Amino acid sequence: MTVSARRKFRREGEGRRRRDLIEATLDCVAENGIEGATVRAIALRAGVSAGLIRHYFPGKAELLQAAYAAVVKRMTDQAKDALAAREARPAERLAAFVRANLGPPVVDTRIFALWAGFIARAHADTALAAVHREGYLGFRDEVESLVGAVLEEAGHPADAMTLRRHAIAINAIIDGLWIEGCMASSLFDEGELAGIAIASVAAQLGVDLPGDEGSERP
Amino acid sequence: MTVSARRKFRREGEGRRRRDLIEATLDCVAENGIEGATVRAIALRAGVSAGLIRHYFPGKAELLQAAYAAVVKRMTDQAKDALAAREARPAERLAAFVRANLGPPVVDTRIFALWAGFIARAHADTALAAVHREGYLGFRDEVESLVGAVLEEAGHPADAMTLRRHAIAINAIIDGLWIEGCMASSLFDEGELAGIAIASVAAQLGVDLPGDEGSERP
DNA sequence: CGGCTTGTTATGCAAGCGTATAAATACGGG
DNA sequence: CCCGTATTTATACGCTTGCATAACAAGCCG
Secondary structure, three states, X not given: OOOOOOOOOOOOOHHHHHHHHHHHHHHHHHHHOHHHOOHHHHHHHHOOOHHHHHHHOOXXXXXXXXXXXXXXXXXXXXXXXXXXXXXXXXXXXXXXHHHHHOOOOOOOHHHHHHHHHXXXXXXXXXXXXXXXXXHXXXXXXXXXXXXXXXHHHOOOOOOHHHHHHHHHHHHHXXXXXXXXXXXXXXXXXXXXXXXXHHHHHHHHHOOOOOOOOOOOOO | OOOOOOOOOOOOOHHHHHHHHHHHHHHHHXXXXXXXXXXXXXXXXXXXXXXXHHHHOOOHHHHHHHHHHHHHHHHHHHHHHOOOOOOOOHXXXXXXXXXXXXXXXXXXXXXXXXXXXHHHHHOOOHHHHHHHHHHHHHHHHHHHHHHHHHHHHOOOOOOHHHHHHHHHHHHHHHHHHHHHHHHOHHHOOOOHHHHHHHHHHHHHHOOOOOOOOOOOOO
């Protein structure tokens, strides 16, 4: 008796399925790079058949875009959570922001693998590039407004151009340390990257920041 | 008359062929991402048949490794050229080093596309990761010795740990600005990134660097 | 000038890719 | 309770990929 070997399944809501597929995509990219994110591998990990992907997304490209957008959102949300304490002093908020971006949830090999995988493809894929640009500019604006508040509080208000240069430099410090931390986390003690960043930002702006033990410069 | 349509060819030395194949690989990666670097595309661009690749490399993976090593070498060589003026003052050499890494030949979307493509793959490919690590640590050592010389010249000799932290921070600044410049070169004027970096490094070390117009901090 | 070595090309193959399509089934509304 | 529909599976197709192999010819050596 050759019974139908067809698989049993349950119907799930659209939101749930899309979320599962995106999460499965991220797992695949993080594990084997973007080339490891094939429709079959994604479907297998999501526990559905490959064809279902095309029922919720027009094609694989759109699924990848959605997945990358989820990564960007996750990273920026993490940073914005650090700014929740709105009553804190600007210097404290800046320090918390820096620390949040160089601490455990953000400095992570999986996130980095995702970032690197997508960033590489973004060069040949304008849709992914747009997703990236959006998240990136939001981040820099955040830095710029924080720096402005800190300088104002310290009594060194800066003109727009100086503010911009500070924001670019600080953004670069955070990015660079983030990459170093993700790629060689074993080389740094816990909190060391954040400490280096805060000291560097303090020197950059010429102000004291909480958490910076102070450099021994005269 | 069905004459043999077989292609004419010339025999080339091993060195020449390997170099051509690596260069073709880099072109393909830069143009269409690492997934665009198929053996057929590489061979087409190198002007040879696809099969020849496996005559000079055990497989595609080894060709990619060789290509990535070439990228790393190209970037670090560029930086070391900036240090050729051995008689210059340490501060001048550091400034030249920073400028060299944030100027036209290194800040380039093509180089970045290569870097991003390989960096992403390095997570799943230990051989590529080793190639990367080698070039990276060499770069950081360079920064550390330069910083040491600058601080000594300025009369602020630093202990090993401080030196290390300075090197990490400066390396991060260069990396971060390099990425920003490569990904959004249109957003920066010529020399602006180098100027920001030199000002930032000067603030970080608490010294004056040639090329830094000075910040208006009191 | 003719044979030999080996760099080089051409062809084929199995595997894997994204996608299209039709059959099957879960599940809510009558 | 059964029907209808939308979700889900299964299968197949056309294409590309990396790699293996065999035929071929370029250039050296006698």
